[in-house]
Amino acid sequence: MSLEHAILGFLNYEPMSGYDIKKIVDISVSHFWPAVQSQIYKTLARMEKEDWLTVETISQDPRPPRKVYHLTNSGRQELFRWLNEPQSASEVRLAWLIQIFFGGRMEDAQVIALLEHQLNLQRKKLIGFTSIPDETKQDMQDDDPRDKFFWMLTIDYGVSQAIAQVKWLETAINTIKQGEYHLPTIQA
Amino acid sequence: MSLEHAILGFLNYEPMSGYDIKKIVDISVSHFWPAVQSQIYKTLARMEKEDWLTVETISQDPRPPRKVYHLTNSGRQELFRWLNEPQSASEVRLAWLIQIFFGGRMEDAQVIALLEHQLNLQRKKLIGFTSIPDETKQDMQDDDPRDKFFWMLTIDYGVSQAIAQVKWLETAINTIKQGEYHLPTIQA
DNA sequence: TAGTAATATATCACTGATGATATATACAAA
DNA sequence: TTTGTATATATCATCAGTGATATATTACTA
Incomplete structure (x- = not known):
């Protein structure tokens, strides 16, 4: 419900319309909280x-009227209540890792x-991340530098997770290629 | 649908019962694909x-009968069809990162x-990961070593992601504490 | 002795999210 | 000229997953 x-x-x-929200979600938080249009409209x-x-409602006949949403005091209160609420564990669902889990029943090559x-997907993701700042530089000109800092921080999170994943994937591939079925060393 | x-x-x-499946899911794939009991029964x-x-159906009156599920040829075919199918991007939903995204509107301390x-949650997760092998050593005695290898590989994945997250969190905390609102350096 | 954990399944209301379809206009590019 | 993209909203069937509740026995333990 986030x-x-x-x-x-x-x-x-x-204040923004549903259309505006869809656009800003796509370029900012979608890499850790995606949302399709229908979900945004339903939620609004x-x-x-x-x-x-x-x-x-701003009518612009004959186009569909822009429905611009404004935060109420109650809404602002709810926002700051939630921002103070520690969130539990992050949700992750990795179908591809289920496949790897059953890798024992597949050929090495597979x-x-x-x-x-x-590995390809993660590398493409990394390229996407590093190109975000350029794409949105124009839009961010007049943003608060503090807001911008935290935006960049969340991108940096995505980058660091992707890098870790790339490294793990490379190691896993090499281990299998060498035919070494030693258990990977787990160290915290 | 994985x-x-x-x-x-x-x-x-x-062959296993719903109850058996719930148990094995919990100790093996739940860290990247959790499933509650009702979902497992519905899916079965x-x-x-x-x-x-x-x-x-193995009746054990007066206890509820054990319904032991067996894979059919069709089911085995579907399994191996799916194991060959490259999966698209992994799904991640991080409510806490939405909070950080809006960190510009909060106090540093918050x-x-x-x-x-x-950071606490991730550290606990790491402890949980490193203790899994001990807990399940008994159950895994008679497992195929190749199956075991891939099981451990998926645990290693969780560990590596958690370590990366811990490092990122530590860096982020330090950066904010130092009051340095420089953009984090993004390098792939 | 009372409580609770383990065994084992069944069902249902609810909700967040997906994907598809529909409508309607303006404008730019091929 | 047609195709596509951007603007802008509406709606709906479907589904995966959650959480709660229910039943009923055995066996351990405080």
Whole structure:
């Protein structure tokens, strides 16, 4: 239910339409909290019922009217209540790792192919991350430098996790290629 | 929909009841694909309808009968079809990172508290990971060494991701404490 | 002796998220 | 000229997953 709170956070910057929110979600938080359009619209409707938002309908005939959402005091309160609430463990679902888990029943070559596929995906992700700042430099010109700092911090998180994953994938591939079925050394 | 395929994988080891599957999921794949009991039972029922499984009902009156599920040829085919299918990007949803994203609208102390909370969670996770092999050593005695190798590989993945996260959290906390709002250096 | 953990399954309301479809206009590029 | 993209919203079937509740016995333990 954190999409609600992400939306509260964005509307705390400035009033926006569902369309605006979809765009900003895509370029900012989507790498750790994706949201499709239908989910955003449904959530906005629910939030309005909860009196966290008010709608300002700006008709622009004959185009569909812009429904610009504004944060209410109640909504702002809910945002800051939630920002103080420690969140429990992060949710992760890795279908590809289920495949690796059952790698014992596959040929080496097949497992390696799956790992190399993930390696490609992670490398592409890394390229995507490093290109985000350039793409959005224009939009971020007038942003608060403190807001910008935390934005960049979340990108840095994605980068560091992707790098760790690339390294793990490379090691795993090499271990299998060398035919060394020693248990990987676990050290914290 | 990968719970289905995880179940196919486990039943490929040997026939099991829903109860057995719940137990083995908890100690093996739950750190990257958690499943509650109701979800497992619902999925088993669906899989039986799809003819991927057959049920052998072993009555043990007056206790509820054990419904032992067996993989069919069709189910085994589906398992190996899926094991060959490259999976797309991994799903991640990190509510706490949404909070950090909006850290610009919080006091430093508050953001640091949130980061330290995550640091604790990750450190506990690491301790949990390193203790898994001891806990399950008995159960794994008679396991295939190749199966065991890939099991340990997935644990190693969790460990490496957790270590990377701990390092990132420590760095982020220090950066904020030093009041240095320089953008973190992104380097791939 | 009372409590609780383990064994084993069944079912249901709910919700977050997905994916598809629909409508309608303006404008730029091929 | 047609195709695609951007603007902007609406709705719906479907599903995976959660959480709660229910039943019923055995066996251990405080």
